[in-house]
Amino acid sequence: AQKITQTQPGMFVQEKEAVTLDCTYDTSDQSYGLFWYKQPSSGEMIFLIYQGSYDEQNATEGRYSLNFQKARKSANLVISASQLGDSAMYFCAMRDYNGGSQGNLIFGKGTKLSVKP
Amino acid sequence: GAGVSQSPSNKVTEKGKDVELRCDPISGHTALYWYRQSLGQGLEFLIYFQGNSAPDKSGLPSDRFSAERTGGSVSTLTIQRTQQEDSAVYLCASRGANSYNEQFFGPGTRLTVL
Numbered sequence: 001a002q003k004i005t006q007t008q009p010g011m012f013v014q015e016k017e018a019v020t021l022d023c024t025y026d027t028s029d030q031s032y033g034l035f036w037y038k039q040p041s042s043g044e045m046i047f048l049i050y051q052g053s054y055d056e057q058n059a060t061e062g063r064y065s066l067n068f069q070k071a072r073k074s075a076n077l078v079i080s081a082s083q084l085g086d087s088a089m090y091f092c093a094m095r096d097y098n099g100g101s102q103g104n105l106i107f108g109k110g111t112k113l114s115v116k117p
Numbered sequence: 118g119a120g121v122s123q124s125p126s127n128k129v130t131e132k133g134k135d136v137e138l139r140c141d142p143i144s145g146h147t148a149l150y151w152y153r154q155s156l157g158q159g160l161e162f163l164i165y166f167q168g169n170s171a172p173d174k175s176g177l178p179s180d181r182f183s184a185e186r187t188g189g190s191v192s193t194l195t196i197q198r199t200q201q202e203d204s205a206v207y208l209c210a211s212r213g214a215n216s217y218n219e220q221f222f223g224p225g226t227r228l229t230v231l
Binding site: 035 | 150212
C-alpha cells in the first residue's frame with residue numbers, strides 16, 4: 001500500500017533563512033506524482049509544488065523547491081528565504097494513479113512550520 | 118474566477134441527526150474529491166467523482182456516509198445518524214480534465230457532533 005511519512009511534527013526557522021521539510025514515500029508503482037500543500041490557520045489547502053516520478057529535474061516554484069531523490073524515495077520541500085507568512089501546516093502527498101485517472105491524494109501527517117521574526 | 122466553495126463553513130449538530138455538506142467545484146472541473154481531516158486520522162480520502170459517477174467509494178468510513186453529484190457540478194456529502202467520531206473538517210477538491218496534477222481545495226466544512 002502507498003504511504004507518506006513526515007517525521008517532523010513541528011519545525012522552527014528564523015525569518016529569511018531556508019528550511020527543509022522532510023517527506024518519504026512508499027509505493028510499488030513506477031508512475032506516481034508527489035505534491036506539497038500548505039494549510040494556514042484559515043484551513044484552506046494551497047497547492048505549492050508537484051514532482052512527477054519521471055521528471056528528471058527537481059521541481060521549483062518561486063521560493064519552493066522539491067529535493068527529489070527517487071532511489072531514497074524522498075521528496076523534501078525546501079523553502080528559501082522564509083517569511084512570517086510561511087507559518088502553516090505543510091502536507092506532503094502522493095497521487096494514487098490506481099491504474100487510471102482517478103488521482104486521489106494520500107497525505108502525510110503534516111509538519112507545522114513556525115517562522116520566528 | 119471563483120474557486121471551490123463549500124457550505125456551510127461550520128456545522129454543529131446533535132448526535133443522531135443527519136447532515137448535508139455541499140461542494141461547488143470550479144466550473145468545468147470534471148473530477149471531484151471529498152476528504153476528511155481529523156486530529157487523530159489526518160487527511161483521509163472519502164470518495165471520488167468523475168462527472169456524475171462515483172467509481173471509487175472505498176474511502177467512505179461506513180454506510181452512514183453517502184454522496185452524490187448532479188449535473189457534473191455540485192456535490193453533496195450526507196452523513197446519517199451522526200456520531201461524535203464524525204466530527205472533523207470535510208474538504209472538497211476539484212480537478213480539471215486537462216490538469217493531470219493539481220487539485221484545488223475548498224475552504225472546508227467544520228462539522229462538530231455534540
